[in-house]
Each structure stands twice: as C-alpha cells, then as structure tokens.
Amino acid sequence: MATKRRLSNEINAGSMADIAFLLLIFFLVTTTISEDKGVLVRLPPWLPDAPPPLNVRQRNLYPVFVNASGKLLVRGETMELAQLKSHAKQFVSNPDKKINLSENPKKAVIILKNDRGTPYAAYLEVYDALKAAYHELWEESAMARYGKEWGSITAASQKQIKDDIPMVISESEPTAYGEEY
Numbered sequence: 325m326a327t328k329r330r331l332s333n334e335i336n337a338g339s340m341a342d343i344a345f346l347l348l349i350f351f352l353v354t355t356t357i358s359e360d361k362g363v364l365v366r367l368p369p370w371l372p373d374a375p376p377p378l379n380v381r382q383r384n385l386y387p388v389f390v391n392a393s394g395k396l397l398v399r400g401e402t403m404e405l406a407q408l409k410s411h412a413k414q415f416v417s418n419p420d421k422k423i424n425l426s427e428n429p430k431k432a433v434i435i436l437k438n439d440r441g442t443p444y445a446a447y448l449e450v451y452d453a454l455k456a457a458y459h460e461l462w463e464e465s466a467m468a469r470y471g472k473e474w475g476s477i478t479a480a481s482q483k484q485i486k487d488d489i490p491m492v493i494s495e496s497e498p499t500a501y502g503e504e505y
Contacts, residue, residue, distance in 0.1 A: 363451065365495075373411040383424065386415045390450050392441030412457035416489070429461070429489040433477055437496040451493075459490040465489060 344487040357454040381441070385461055389397040396403045398411065409465065426432035436456055459474075465485045468473045 326462065346408065363448070380431075380433060381427070384426045385433050385435060386426070387435040387437065388412075388450060389437045389456070390439065390442045390446055392439040394443050394446030396450065405453060408450065408453040409457045409460070412454055413461055416457065417461055434493045435496055436493055438498045439496045440500060442498070454493055455491070458489065460491050462486065 327353050387399060389466060391397070396405060396408065398408065403411065415425050416429050416434075418428070435456065437449065462482075463474045463483050465488070466472060466481070469483060470477050470486070477485075
C-alpha cells in the first residue's frame with residue numbers, strides 16, 4: 325500500500341539567525357565611523373614643578389580678548405574680526421621697526437583669552453585668523469628667501485622659516501561668564 329506523505333508549506337528558518345548575525349558582524353567590521361577632529365593644538369609638556377616666571381616685555385605681547393557676545397578687544401582697543409589677521413601680521417613682523425610692536429618674530433607672543441560664554445564659532449574664527457596671519461608670514465618669507473611658494477619648498481626650508489617666525493599663541497584661562505572687558 326502506498327502511503328501519501330503530506331507536504332508542509334513551512335520554510336525552514338533555522339539558519340536565518342546565523343545569516344543575520346554574519347551580516348551584522350560584516351557591517352560592523354566594514355563601517356568607518358567619522359571622528360570630529362576639533363582644533364589641533366600642541367600642548368607644552370607637563371612639568372611637576374611650577375614653570376619659572378617668564379620675563380617678557382609688554383611690547384612683545386599681543387593680547388586678544390573675545391567676550392561673551394563674540395566682540396574683540398585687541399591690545400586694549402576694540403577691533404573687527406576682518407582686521408585681526410592684518411594687525412597680527414603687522415605686530416609679529418614689525419617691518420617698520422615701530423616701538424609699540426614686537427621686537428622680532430621670535431619674541432612675539434599672541435595671548436588669546438575668551439569668556440566662558442564666548443560662542444565656539446567666534447572662538448574658531450579668531451583662532452583661525454591668528455593662525456592665518458602666521459601662515460601668510462611663512463608664505464611671504466618663503467617667496468622672499470627661495471622665490472617659491474610655501475608648499476613647494478623643502479621640509480628643511482619650512483622648518484627654518486618656522487624657527488625664524490615661530491607661531492606662539494598662548495591661551496589664557498577663560499573669564500567668568502558674561503564678564504565684559
């Protein structure tokens with residue numbers, strides 16, 4: 325006698341969990357997660373003792389204060405952001421040897437101080453303007469010395485220019501929120 329087997333309409337899903345797990349592992353391994361870079365700043369090395377006091381002449385200091393509303397006070401006078409880069413370049417290089425600007429680029433110190441309420445975008449704009457002033461000075465120095473743009477001179481030549489015009493931007497502790505200058 326012939327027996328009839330009944331066919332079932334079910335799908336075997338036993339290996340479905342294994343496949344889903346393998347796909348999950350594959351996507352976790354191959355996916356790249358982007359990181360926020362922020363502002364890259366080289367910090368000084370940590371010292372166990374307090375650093376010795378610096379003897380810096382007032383003439384070589386270029387204090388830049390950004391208040392809670394994003395306004396600038398540079399060397400005791402208000403200034404627009406658009407003017408900051410050219411003024412910082414003038415201060416650092418001092419081509420006319422004025423007595424109220426830095427003695428030379430190696431002695432120039434730019435002090436950046438913020439209010440705790442300073443908008444981050446304003447801080448970045450000021451920081452970028454100060455860095456751009458140094459980059460323009462390096463570019464001008466490369467053209468004057470080697471007749472080439474900054475990017476086309478050797479690393480040794482770039483280091484020599486950076487030694488002659490070091491980027492010294494010191495950041496001070498922020499003031500209390502809303503404290504105006």
